[in-house]
Amino acid sequence: MNRGSWTIEVHGLTKVFDSVAAVSDLDFTVSPGTVTAFLGPNGAGKTTTMRMLLGLVTPTSGRATIGGLRYAELPRPAATVGAVLDTSGFHPDHTARDHLGVYARLGGFARSRVDEVMDLTGVTPFARRTTRALSTGMRRRLHLATALLGDPRVLLLDEPGNGLDPEGIAWLRGFLRRFAAEDRTVLISSHVLSEVEQSAERVVVIDRGRLIAAGAVADLYGEAAVRVRSPQAGSLIAVLLTAHGGAVRVTDLGPDTVRVHGLTTAAIAADAAAHGIPLHEITPERPTLEQAFLHLTGHDQGDVS
């Protein structure tokens, strides 16, 4: 299978419900081999976009394709795309294993997949419990197991970390990374940014149905800064500005503390040492993804650096 064959492509995608534009002229791609996070505040249009990718909602205009085809055009959609969009829908009297057996039959998947996906997702220890007796985290795992029955090349998960404890989140992170490393395509929506920060390498950020940013997680952070505390902060500023001119920007944070933009910690420390200026603190700073996100979506209170 050639790389890129299961790329998700969204072009000019728009969905208007009555008078509400849930998704507006959205463009992005999600490539195989990486975990991509789909970020946006509540109501941003993430679920609607995923539903359009799965053919559950008809776009008002534009295209949402997987491997160049609309979901309904895929030769074996259930074996190509695994998805967890909502977490209801278990028969309460079925055991976890029964549930997977039913879905394996419905999807035409080998019975052996039931045990395989239970092992993959950690469902095996509660395989014999009825679904009504499962905790939220267990239900999450069972939904994921169901989505994996067809050994899909593409995985779409809506808020997959919801209801998972820290151990579950760490497990999910590792699972998604391993899954993507097999050159599979993974798109996970979230508004819990700290979760995504560690599991996704790429992000697509939307707000009010519109694309805000798309790219590598690292690129979202913007300019790094260095916090410096020195009893001779004034002298240090003079030295830095003389040596580096317009490349440097300095903000006062207090009588002896400044934030320096445009220089590394090593460069600042070297200049300070060369001029005999003592440093009591020198700390690289970068906005958290949370701050970058709030900044990008215009919901912040100002400075993100």
Ligand SMILES: Nc1ncnc2c1ncn2[C@@H]1O[C@H](COP(=O)(O)OP(=O)(O)OP(=O)(O)O)[C@@H](O)[C@H]1O
């Ligand atoms: N079936 C529908 N009918 C009318 N409006 C809808 C429908 N589905 C979604 N919307 C509206 O579309 C907008 C986007 O909703 P959507 O569920 O896609 O956002 P989301 O980013 O997934 O949000 P959340 O993080 O809260 O799940 C919201 O204003 C929502 O009220």
